[in-house]
Amino acid sequence: MRTVSWDETHQQVKMIDQRLLPGEFQEVSFTNYDQVAEAIQTMVVRGAPAIGASAAFGMALAAQISSASEVPEMQADLAAAAQVLQAARPTAVNLAWAIERMLGVANDPGIDDVRALQAAMLDMAQRIADEDVEINKRMAAHGAGIMRENEVVIHHCNTGALATVDWGTALGVIRMAHEQGKNPHVLVDETRPRLQGARLTAWELEQYGVSYEIITDNAAGYFLSSGKVDRVLVGADRAAANGDVANKIGTYMLALAAKDNQVPFFAVVPTSTVDLEIPEGKLIPIEERNQDEVLGIEVKGEQVAPKGAEARNPAFDITPNRLITGIVTENGVVYPPFEVNLRQAVIGSQN
Ligand code: MRU
Numbered sequence: 129m130r131t132v133s134w135d136e137t138h139q140q141v142k143m144i145d146q147r148l149l150p151g152e153f154q155e156v157s158f159t160n161y162d163q164v165a166e167a168i169q170t171m172v173v174r175g176a177p178a179i180g181a182s183a184a185f186g187m188a189l190a191a192q193i194s195s196a197s198e199v200p201e202m203q204a205d206l207a208a209a210a211q212v213l214q215a216a217r218p219t220a221v222n223l224a225w226a227i228e229r230m231l232g233v234a235n236d237p238g239i240d241d242v243r244a245l246q247a248a249m250l251d252m253a254q255r256i257a258d259e260d261v262e263i264n265k266r267m268a269a270h271g272a273g274i275m276r277e278n279e280v281v282i283h284h285c286n287t288g289a290l291a292t293v294d295w296g297t298a299l300g301v302i303r304m305a306h307e308q309g310k311n312p313h314v315l316v317d318e319t320r321p322r323l324q325g326a327r328l329t330a331w332e333l334e335q336y337g338v339s340y341e342i343i344t345d346n347a348a349g350y351f352l353s354s355g356k357v358d359r360v361l362v363g364a365d366r367a368a369a370n371g372d373v374a375n376k377i378g379t380y381m382l383a384l385a386a387k388d389n390q391v392p393f394f395a396v397v398p399t400s401t402v403d404l405e406i407p408e409g410k411l412i413p414i415e416e417r418n419q420d421e422v423l424g425i426e427v428k429g430e431q432v433a434p435k436g437a438e439a440r441n442p443a444f445d446i447t448p449n450r451l452i453t454g455i456v457t458e459n460g461v462v463y464p465p466f467e468v469n470l471r472q473a474v475i476g477s478q479n
Contacts, residue, residue: 130261130294132173132182134254139192141185143173146290150331160193161186161209168216168223171322175291176365176401177264180222181257183213187230188253191246202242206234206249218413219374219444220365221403226256257293263398264295266458271301271361271396274454274461277310279358282348282386284317285376286328287363287396298361298396299329301456306338314340315351319376321421321441345378349385360386360393362447367395367402371449371466372409377442383451392453399457399474409446417441 135142140157141164148154156172158164164186167173173182190209196202210227217223233252239245275281281302285291288299296303305312314333319325326342333340343351351357360382364373373379373395386393406412422439425432433439455462459473 129289130257131175131178131290132185132293133257134185134188134250139189141182141189143167143182144290145172146174146328147172149290150327158186158189161190162212164189165212165216168213174324175286176220176222176363177260177292177297177398178290179217179220180226180400181253181260181293183216183223184226184230184253184256186213187227187234188250191234191249194242194246196242199240199242199245202245203234206231217415219415220401222365222400225400229256260293260398260400261295263400263458264292264297264300265304267297267396267398267456268295268300268304270458270461271298271394271456272304272308272310274394274456275301275305275310275312275359278313279305279310280313280315280356282315282317282343282351282357282360282382283329284325284345284360284362284379284382285319286324286332287361288329288332290328290332291363296332297363297398298394299332299363301361301396302338303336306336312338314338315348315357316340316342317345317348317378317382318342319378320345321425324376345381348382352382352385352389352391355389357389357391360391362393362395364395364397364401365444366406366412367397367455367470368406368409368412369402369404369467369471370408371452371455371462371464371470372412373397373447373452373455374409374412374414374444375447377445380445380447380451383447387451393447393451394454394456394461395447395452396456399459402457402470402474404471404474409448412444412446414445415443417443
């Protein structure tokens with residue numbers, strides 16, 4: 129089951145509606161790229177690689193529905209679609225990465241006919257999606273390779289099949305370790321404010337039969353100081369060239385507590401999430417989402433916060449490279465100095 133895919137019969141983009149999980153499993157379909165951009169913005173689909181693949185299918189859809197009869201006209205439609213999709217969420221670089229690959233096809237001088245361009249756009253979107261699954265499995269094998277038996281792992285947000293096209297990044301490593309019989313136990317950060325951990329990660333771990341317990345985000349420091357946690361595993365929405373990573377809000381505090389207790393902290397990051405153009409994490413744009421996500425928490429049907437309360441809601445934070453033990457990529461596990469070694473891992477994947 130893929131998080132996002134192309135519906136061949138109806139020529140539509142299909143997604144699992146992640147807002148409804150774990151209560152309801154429902155797929156939704158989109159017939160134009162504006163709807164795909166809105167689905168990314170409203171988090172029908174979320175997670176950096178899944179956002180990238182969704183944007184790629186959104187671009188393929190833009191080509192299918194374009195009424196252009198000449199290539200330059202279709203290229204103009206595709207440039208407009210790229211702008212709309214690119215604006216959906218700012219932090220995950222996979223969005224720009226996938227759109228750039230799609231624009232490479234759109235502007236291929238060797239394609240001189242609109243039908244051929246439509247087919248080539250769809251081919252590239254499928255390729256991006258298929259590659260994502262293959263890359264995740266390679267990363268998972270590298271990551272599981274450094275895990276010992278019976279490890280207790282703290283995991284933040286959702287980085288599983290739902291955050292990618294399939295399989296997952298950090299959660300993919302845990303899943304692989306489980307399949308290898310290493311019996312990991314996961315302490316699942318619930319991940320305020322949208323609760324991707326309690327809702328989505330727990331739901332996935334149930335399906336895989338991995339042992340887990342949900343913890344509140346602010347309990348992580350307590351567990352890390354107990355001496356009973358072996359590792360922290362997280363994903364990333366963007367890694368800077370120096371190995372600083374932007375990931376779900378709360379990751380930075382987790383990394384600080386891990387460092388203070390000498391617990392290894394690993395980010396699992398496909399090279400499509402590494403932005404070599406950005407030298408350090410503080411230059412990564414951080415999305416600030418609507419304050420209703422924070423204020424909307426209700427108990428017994430009543431909003432917890434007083435009426436009229438204001439809130440801040442940054443969706444991501446930056447974990448500096450000095451707090452990171454290693455970065456797992458599809459090309460292997462990268463250790464400091466990240467300034468040198470991360471670039472090498474990325475360039476390796478381009479050769
Ligand atoms: O706001 P979200 O749910 O899209 O945030 C997702 C994360 O922070 C993940 O950790 C990240 O995308 C990497 S997982 C593949």
